[in-house]
Amino acid sequence: MLSKADNEFLTQSGPGTPMGDLLRRFWMPALLSEELPVRDGPPKKIKILGEDLLAFRSTDGRVGIVEPHCPHRGANLYYGRNEECGIRCAFHGWKFDVDGNCVDLPTSPPESTYKDTIKLLAYPTREWGDMIWVYMGPREKIPELPQLEMGLLPASSRYVTKKWQDCNWVQSVEGALDTAHFSFLHAVLAKDDVAARAALAKAAIADQATPDDRIRWIHNDPRPKFTILGHDAGLLIGAARKTDGADLYWRISQFLMPNHAYTPTAFPGEIYYGQCWVPADDGSCWIYTYCWHPDRPLSNAERAKFDGGFNVHAEVDDDYMPLRNLRNDYLIDRKVQKHTTFTGIEGVSEQDAAIQDSMGPIQDRTREHLGPTDVGVVEFRKLLMGGARSLQAGIEPKAAASANRYAVRAGGAVAAPAKNLETVMAERFGHARGYIGQQYGLGD
Amino acid sequence: MLSKADNEFLTQSGPGTPMGDLLRRFWMPALLSEELPVRDGPPKKIKILGEDLLAFRSTDGRVGIVEPHCPHRGANLYYGRNEECGIRCAFHGWKFDVDGNCVDLPTSPPESTYKDTIKLLAYPTREWGDMIWVYMGPREKIPELPQLEMGLLPASSRYVTKKWQDCNWVQSVEGALDTAHFSFLHAVLAKDDVAARAALAKAAIADQATPDDRIRWIHNDPRPKFTILGHDAGLLIGAARKTDGADLYWRISQFLMPNHAYTPTAFPGEIYYGQCWVPADDGSCWIYTYCWHPDRPLSNAERAKFDGGFNVHAEVDDDYMPLRNLRNDYLIDRKVQKHTTFTGIEGVSEQDAAIQDSMGPIQDRTREHLGPTDVGVVEFRKLLMGGARSLQAGIEPKAAASANRYAVRAGGAVAAPAKNLETVMAERFGHARGYIGQQYGLGD
Amino acid sequence: MLSKADNEFLTQSGPGTPMGDLLRRFWMPALLSEELPVRDGPPKKIKILGEDLLAFRSTDGRVGIVEPHCPHRGANLYYGRNEECGIRCAFHGWKFDVDGNCVDLPTSPPESTYKDTIKLLAYPTREWGDMIWVYMGPREKIPELPQLEMGLLPASSRYVTKKWQDCNWVQSVEGALDTAHFSFLHAVLAKDDVAARAALAKAAIADQATPDDRIRWIHNDPRPKFTILGHDAGLLIGAARKTDGADLYWRISQFLMPNHAYTPTAFPGEIYYGQCWVPADDGSCWIYTYCWHPDRPLSNAERAKFDGGFNVHAEVDDDYMPLRNLRNDYLIDRKVQKHTTFTGIEGVSEQDAAIQDSMGPIQDRTREHLGPTDVGVVEFRKLLMGGARSLQAGIEPKAAASANRYAVRAGGAVAAPAKNLETVMAERFGHARGYIGQQYGLGD
Incomplete structure (x- = not known):
């Protein structure tokens, strides 16, 4: 029998909760590999630990798991185009790679450095054991994959x-x-x-x-x-x-x-x-x-x-x-x-x-x-x-x-x-x- | 025209509300008899006065109306087996009669008296006029059935x-x-x-x-x-x-x-x-x-x-x-x-x-x-x-x-x-x- | 980028909000004319600026846009009869015209003046450009229709x-x-x-x-x-x-x-x-x-x-x-x-x-x-x-x-x-x- 407070402590895993912090010290399966079968294929909406995320497999086979909303105007990148090593927002063409870097920002001139200041939240991923794994904790604490x-x-x-x-x-x-x-x-x-x-x-x-x-x-x-x-x-x-x-x-x-x-x-x-x-x-x-x-x-x-x-x-x-x-x-x-x-x-x-x-x-x-x-x-x-x-x-x-x-x-x-x-x-x-x-x- | 407070007073009947207390001094129809047609048949989920309850007809024809969650681990007795004068939880086999007594507790040894300390909330029931009635108030205040x-x-x-x-x-x-x-x-x-x-x-x-x-x-x-x-x-x-x-x-x-x-x-x-x-x-x-x-x-x-x-x-x-x-x-x-x-x-x-x-x-x-x-x-x-x-x-x-x-x-x-x-x-x-x-x- | 407070200020339009007050200084399309095709036809439920309203086309072709609940007992006039220049509540026959006046109140004697004290909230309407327009602001501030x-x-x-x-x-x-x-x-x-x-x-x-x-x-x-x-x-x-x-x-x-x-x-x-x-x-x-x-x-x-x-x-x-x-x-x-x-x-x-x-x-x-x-x-x-x-x-x-x-x-x-x-x-x-x-x- 737990107290009400302990029961909440045990079961809540959203951002900022103690149990959520603990879970975020470990790699989590985010998808089966088969859910992103092809490179440059459709992105997929996922939800993990209370966070809405977007997963896509890039041209080089790597998988990005990112915040779904474009930093520009908040459009969902789910409707975007997964093309040439990045996902491009369907609204104004801002484009991000699997690491969240802004690799194209067509509403600014090519010589502008504005895009270097724009970053999309992206979590590290691994593909192992037919699953795509994600690490959602502090970057400097990233562990090895569990050797199951x-x-x-x-x-x-x-x-x-x-x-x-x-x-x-x-x-x-x-x-x-x-x-x-x-x-x-x-x-x-x-x-x-x-x-x-x-x-x-x-x-x-x-x-x-x-x-x-x-x-x-x-x-x-x-x-x-x-x-x-x-x-x-x-x-x-x-x-x-x-x-x-x-x-x-x-x-x-x-x-x-x-x-x-x-x-x-x-x-x-x-x-x-x-x-x-x-x-x-x-x-x-x-x-x-x-x-x-x-x-x-x-x-x-x-x-x-x-x-x-x-x-x-x-x-x-x-x-x-x-x-x-x-x-x-x-x-x-x-x-x-x-x-x-x-x-x-x-x-x-x-x-x-x-x-x-x-x-x-x-x-x-x-x-x-x-x-x-x-x-x-x-x-x-x-x-x-x-x-x-x-x-x-x-x-x-x-x-x-x-x-x-x-x-x-x-x-x-x-x-x-x-x-x-x-x-x-x-x-x-x-x-x-x-x-x-x-x-x-x-x-x- | 009522004040907002009086309107709430009049219409709220959940546990602990004044009108809920009044209603709980009377017998309430809980089911038609035909809803529990056979002895040892499937239990039925019901909701009365804001309380989620479970009804089942026992081997002897009596009807139990009980709290649906097993006191052991909280599994819903709805998935349980209605058999031999009691409902048995599908998880670990704890069993309760229509009065809420724990009549079998197989995770403890037969000689254990632990089961005598375990009680499932059960409300008194009557069957009369083709309906199953329930009384959800204090046990010492239980009235006669209204002679309609x-x-x-x-x-x-x-x-x-x-x-x-x-x-x-x-x-x-x-x-x-x-x-x-x-x-x-x-x-x-x-x-x-x-x-x-x-x-x-x-x-x-x-x-x-x-x-x-x-x-x-x-x-x-x-x-x-x-x-x-x-x-x-x-x-x-x-x-x-x-x-x-x-x-x-x-x-x-x-x-x-x-x-x-x-x-x-x-x-x-x-x-x-x-x-x-x-x-x-x-x-x-x-x-x-x-x-x-x-x-x-x-x-x-x-x-x-x-x-x-x-x-x-x-x-x-x-x-x-x-x-x-x-x-x-x-x-x-x-x-x-x-x-x-x-x-x-x-x-x-x-x-x-x-x-x-x-x-x-x-x-x-x-x-x-x-x-x-x-x-x-x-x-x-x-x-x-x-x-x-x-x-x-x-x-x-x-x-x-x-x-x-x-x-x-x-x-x-x-x-x-x-x-x-x-x-x-x-x-x-x-x-x-x-x-x-x-x-x-x-x-x- | 807006503050959270400014974002709410910009986007909330319900009664009593600042942006809602501004919007209520202008005529709003409420329906296409084709949605109320015939006189004395079925009324239609609408929702504008967070307010649930009822629209009906009267015998004379005018459109009423009113609070949907009858002032008597709160029944929804949507189930009422749209007949002879007014909508009549299906519960006890209270009847209102497009301006919200109570024009019949059969639960009181014909000689009673009680009905003169009863008023249904009704907003001014216009029909123009194949649309029915409504003005939901203070009556004394009512503007001309925008000459699109x-x-x-x-x-x-x-x-x-x-x-x-x-x-x-x-x-x-x-x-x-x-x-x-x-x-x-x-x-x-x-x-x-x-x-x-x-x-x-x-x-x-x-x-x-x-x-x-x-x-x-x-x-x-x-x-x-x-x-x-x-x-x-x-x-x-x-x-x-x-x-x-x-x-x-x-x-x-x-x-x-x-x-x-x-x-x-x-x-x-x-x-x-x-x-x-x-x-x-x-x-x-x-x-x-x-x-x-x-x-x-x-x-x-x-x-x-x-x-x-x-x-x-x-x-x-x-x-x-x-x-x-x-x-x-x-x-x-x-x-x-x-x-x-x-x-x-x-x-x-x-x-x-x-x-x-x-x-x-x-x-x-x-x-x-x-x-x-x-x-x-x-x-x-x-x-x-x-x-x-x-x-x-x-x-x-x-x-x-x-x-x-x-x-x-x-x-x-x-x-x-x-x-x-x-x-x-x-x-x-x-x-x-x-x-x-x-x-x-x-x-x-």
Whole structure:
């Protein structure tokens, strides 16, 4: 339970807010690369951290992310022409490059130096891992890109999608870190009938030969025991459930500062999934979902499956709006809810969205009642709010300076009850916190 | 004419407002019974007096009306499962019965007493007269259900519908109590052509063999003389018009605290109509319309007629939204207005809605000019505002303690000019205020 | 660049604002005459200067523009009956004439004088130049109608249309006065292909036999030299561009207080165009576009062309909403933008709207950077804001008392470089400020 003031502190990310300042110390996905497919193509309006921005891909392939209004008379550069290494305002032809420099100002004579005094706000961008990233913080604090494994692999080994969500980014991250909810929200009631099999298949818990054990263990133990361990880039969140015997079934997530989370499902040889939450404004966010296989390319069949809404990938339209969303009640089917799945909503991603959106645009945390299974949520808030408070006191976030430490994995394991999380991690990933950077030459 | 402060006092009904406190001393219709047709069926979102609530019918047939957000993490129980005498949150399975008790809390061990400390806000409900009623006031002040005649009769003798209206509830009640407007708003211009006959038939003024006299009297006298008499449950409002001879044509309504009104039309042997206004928020309300015949069942043909929009019943869609409404300008037909009916809008209920909505979401009463025909409106405001002021001073409303005194009737009569309203009522209904409770064993 | 306070001062026109007071000293177009085609026809809701009003054409052909709410109980007279020289409220039959007098009050006895005390707010109206004009200022300050040439001519020689625009009226006027933007916003890229020819034809720059010179001159000189000259009714704004030789190509506009502007294109023998901006509220306006030929009737073919969206006439639907508008991104075609026209948006009027709307509902002038080509905008603001400040100090606007001085023309000319704007005007129009009133008997 938070005070009203703390809830606002946690959830507000606009310019000048403490949490907004913290987020602005990190690179944010701004677009999928596919959203700006061609050089000199149409610019695209975007909104990030409450700021309206314009993105365009220049003649040289670089991407500009800029303030959309022309400094001359305020016309929106969205209607401008993206041509010859710059975007030219449709009103009077003022032209700006991806760095915000005014490269042509035709209402002044060619010999005038007026244009050297005109600057368009432009944020640094990078293109990496099939996404366009933006850094919106102070220029002198610009960090390295976080070395997520999906970006270190060849493009053939990863797949990235995005979706809109109608709630504050924080409650959506909290939903991802709270893996206890798998026992209910994503549960399948009658796992032997055809519809239930299809639901399980879509949920991706069943994409291996013998997943029934895991499903049963999750179903039978709604009270996993949590262990949380910090590291330079974030938090390791382990949840241990009972199995049929003495062993424990561990589901282990990673939270990576300030807005990435890895799912806890993958057994060795399976596909890994992660998500990144980027606030549009305080009542909505974009969720970038990436998955990867460290050892092999993803097949076309797998990519088609992700596009159809699989695991935490959602089924979206051409504007990345989920087909099942707040406005159509997620197409909840009450008969399916009665007989087949716990929610009657199709898709793990959509089940998550329904519950997270249902808390309201910003969850009222003054009325919540947290318990032992919410410890991941509690530690996440401490890390985030502590980071924002430290930054206000002048202490820069350690994670921003630890780009290589983002090279981690998360997933599932079955282990003897005496083993603690560090031991389970060491056995599963070769490192107590799941670090795999040495495989990519990022040091030990 | 009211001051701005008095207008707000009169029209605001949210939690903590004086008028909201007064309304919360009475039972309110919350739903038609048909809206929760089956046990363990889908829950339904409702909004009453500015409060977002969730209604569900439990396994035992009882109805719960509760705060929609789960106390655990704030997920909306609307997505929950209505099963085995309670609604279970889809997020982590916390479960609540219709009284708001937490009956299962699976994230804590079975032996934990944590769930005994968790309570979901739940309001008392009753099901009576084909409606589900809710009481949203202090538990120790809970009154008896108002003994409206429609609820005392067998279900075969009544019919209940509901409709949405896009304005504050008070101006809509005022429209019902002001029976002077029948001379204009519901008037038919050319009563001898086919279209006019159809309009009259729909208006229900003509469902008797020889209604032409009443129509003519209403049309010829736009200045009825009003007499208002108080009683324990509300106000008796009589309006006397000239007839062709010396007699007066009385149209007599009942206002029953705090939000019921009976129409003034019924002659002996005719059907009686009443309405109840329930604020959704301050700019909209639900209107429950009930009609009944004290002496016989209503036929299927009559029920079909009500569903098609007859008398004060509106023609609505599956969500109880009127087919002719603010968003489509009530399908006003200016040719019909020129030649056939005074408004060009089809249906008495829709004509009322058009005029009442047209005042704005909340009528600006600082600019009105009331006259002698508005005395019913004036007395209604006095009763309501006086009741709210008294309650603020610690005096409970008498009507809430007078459930049996709601057993009254209202209707029309023709009487010699020397007879006053009390005499007319005594002759028409056997009681000076129209009380008929003795017929149902409710005392004299 | 304006301060935030000055920007609000310039753009706010509601009741009680300084600019609103200034605008209310002038007649405003309220409707096209065609919007109230028949006597006793349906009334029409309108909104002007932030005021919701109701317009109706009476039995005698006069137009009333009144407060829409009946003084009795606040019902909207829009649902009333327009009959026998007045509009009658549908609720209780109170009736008002076009001057706001209560001419029938049936809820009081015929002998009552109560109705003489009841008054409905009604603004004076005139019908002139195919428009219905309204004066919303103090009655004792009512001016003459501005003697625009289009209104002095027979109806056969003019054409008037209107369109909705989704931004504050001031930035839209500023777009019209800033004729430097023709070098970009309305430019055609490849003027020899078929699509480009069609675009040019629609833009009306090419409706003469040999317009190619003008197009080339506009294209080649994006830095016209401005000269601004004041006169009693407004401002003369001349912009001189280089031609192929020594001569200058002058494009000369008129701004007429407080909200008319004439386009700078017409050569002798061509059609003249003007526009008038009427704020609906501070974030939207109606633009009335009128064109005329001083010497001949306009043909049916020309009228059809205007309706199809030609020159500053827009292509609109039955409610005067532009077919290409903010909600559909002006149907921008990025391929056309790449190859054929500078914007990819069809129509000069729509290109203007796109750029003007794109500044936001109210342009943030605290961030603009004006230059030499913006001098017309600067002088316009000085005149308007100066007028509003003077009025606050008790000095009435001179233009309101100078109705005859609105009889001016504007247009294009080619002249020797030594000639100043006054000389060019004298040669082109016979008067240094373009006054042609003597041709209509309005004095010298």
